[in-house]
Amino acid sequence: MAEAMSENWVLKEDEAIELLALLITSARIQMDEPAHYGPLRLLTATERLSSAILERASDKSRGFLQGNIERIPDMHMQMSDTEAYATGLDELCRQVAQCLLRHSPLTEDGS
Amino acid sequence: MSETVLENIRTRRVVREMTDQPVAQEQIEKILEAARWAPSGGNLRPNRYIVVEDPETRRLIRLVSPGMFQKAPVLILICTDGDVLTEHSLPPTDRALLIDIGTAAQTIMLATHALGLASGPVTSYSKEAVKVILNLPASYSPEMFICIGHKAETTRRGMTAWKRITWRDLTHWERFPDD
Ligand SMILES: Cc1cc2nc3c(=O)[nH]c(=O)nc-3n(C[C@H](O)[C@H](O)[C@H](O)COP(=O)(O)O)c2cc1C
Numbered sequence: 032m033a034e035a036m037s038e039n040w041v042l043k044e045d046e047a048i049e050l051l052a053l054l055i056t057s058a059r060i061q062m063d064e065p066a067h068y069g070p071l072r073l074l075t076a077t078e079r080l081s082s083a084i085l086e087r088a089s090d091k092s093r094g095f096l097q098g099n100i101e102r103i104p105d106m107h108m109q110m111s112d113t114e115a116y117a118t119g120l121d122e123l124c125r126q127v128a129q130c131l132l133r134h135s136p137l138t139e140d141g142s
Numbered sequence: 143m144s145e146t147v148l149e150n151i152r153t154r155r156v157v158r159e160m161t162d163q164p165v166a167q168e169q170i171e172k173i174l175e176a177a178r179w180a181p182s183g184g185n186l187r188p189n190r191y192i193v194v195e196d197p198e199t200r201r202l203i204r205l206v207s208p209g210m211f212q213k214a215p216v217l218i219l220i221c222t223d224g225d226v227l228t229e230h231s232l233p234p235t236d237r238a239l240l241i242d243i244g245t246a247a248q249t250i251m252l253a254t255h256a257l258g259l260a261s262g263p264v265t266s267y268s269k270e271a272v273k274v275i276l277n278l279p280a281s282y283s284p285e286m287f288i289c290i291g292h293k294a295e296t297t298r299r300g301m302t303a304w305k306r307i308t309w310r311d312l313t314h315w316e317r318f319p320d321d
Contacts, residue, residue: 049205056268057208064266072208104211111304 041084050080070120071107078103095130099123150256157260158211160291164195165216169257173218173290176253180245183238188226189246190282192219202275207287209266214289219272220246224281234283243285250288260293 042050057072081100088096099122106119132138174191182189194200194217203217204210222239226232232239247263254261264287272284 052205052271053208056206056271059268059270060208060266068266075208075211108301111302 039087039089041087042080043083046083050076050083053079067110070116071110074103074107091133092130095126099126150252154251154255154261156262157291157293158262159294159296160212160214160260160289161294162213162215163292165259165290165292169259170216170290172257173250173253177218177246177250180242180249182242182245183236184230186226186230186232186238187242188222188232188239189242190221190223191246192221192276192278192282192284193217194219194276199275203267203272203287206271206275207264207267210264210287210289212262212289212291214262214291216290218250218288218290219276219284220250220286220288221278221282221284224283228281240285247286247288250290254288254290260291262289263287264289 053076057076061069061072078100081096085093085096102119103123106116109115109119170193174193177189177191180189194203195215200214200217204213220243222234222243224234227234227236227239251261251263265285267284267287269284272278273282276284278284
């Protein structure tokens with residue numbers, strides 16, 4: 032099973048530490064901020080991670096990273112329209128599931 | 143009364159995408175001078191302003207500031223100097239301190255707008271991490287960044303409003319009636 036997984040290194044140490052800084056500081060500030068900022072912070076981290084790995088990502092992930100993640104900043108700005116925000120996030124969830132399948136031996140793509 | 147001032151207030155918007163074109167030193171100084179004229183509770187002037195232009199320092203600040211979407215060429219950090227509070231026996235919870243941050247922030251943003259530049263306030267950052275990165279004196283509390291730069295052509299719309307409001311929605315005239 033592990034053989035089918037992509038073993039590409041896509042993140043440099045500096046980039047990983049930068050992401051770590053974002054996650055840790057987000058956790059802290061979230062304690063003082065409204066709950067609806069939680070998704071915003073997670074998506075900001077998602078966006079930074081995906082732009083960091085895009086250059087070295089395999090074809091299996093590239094389309095997902097390019098197509099969907101780029102829409103995230105626009106999604107943030109619609110936070111007040113909870114329904115549209117949830118719809119956008121649901122779509123992202125479907126896309127990430129498809130990306131997971133492409134990386135998995137469960138499907139032909141992943142094998 | 144000047145219509146220009148009212149127009150400036152009406153048209154200022156938070157900008158979250160900026161170019162890396164630098165801001166002239168003279169303009170930064172004008173903005174800081176405007177901040178000096180912001181009203182201050184008891185005229186105590188507890189605010190201190192840290193200007194950060196160094197690219198690496200700005201990059202590190204952004205990494206601990208999840209709410210800083212801009213890559214602005216200039217950051218002005220508004221701090222409260224605790225030594226001023228001690229000197230005047232003010233508790234750090236005195237609400238005038240936060241109001242002072244607000245009057246300074248709005249003055250800075252309006253001055254920036256008047257100079258044809260863009261600005262965006264940021265409070266979503268780790269104060270502790272910012273203290274470490276800027277090696278702040280122990281008495282300084284970092285309260286708010288104002289990002290300053292030139293608006294990018296590609297700038298997205300700001301956050302959509304939770305609901306449409308006019309000043310009338312926010313205002314009540316005179317005494318509230320008895321139940
Ligand atoms: C106290 C305060 C804190 C703010 N913090 C942030 C922040 O961390 N990040 C950000 O992008 N905008 C921040 N803003 C900007 C607001 O989101 C913005 O003013 C609001 O959406 C209205 O937009 P406008 O000023 O363009 O009319 C802050 C504003 C204030 C007054």
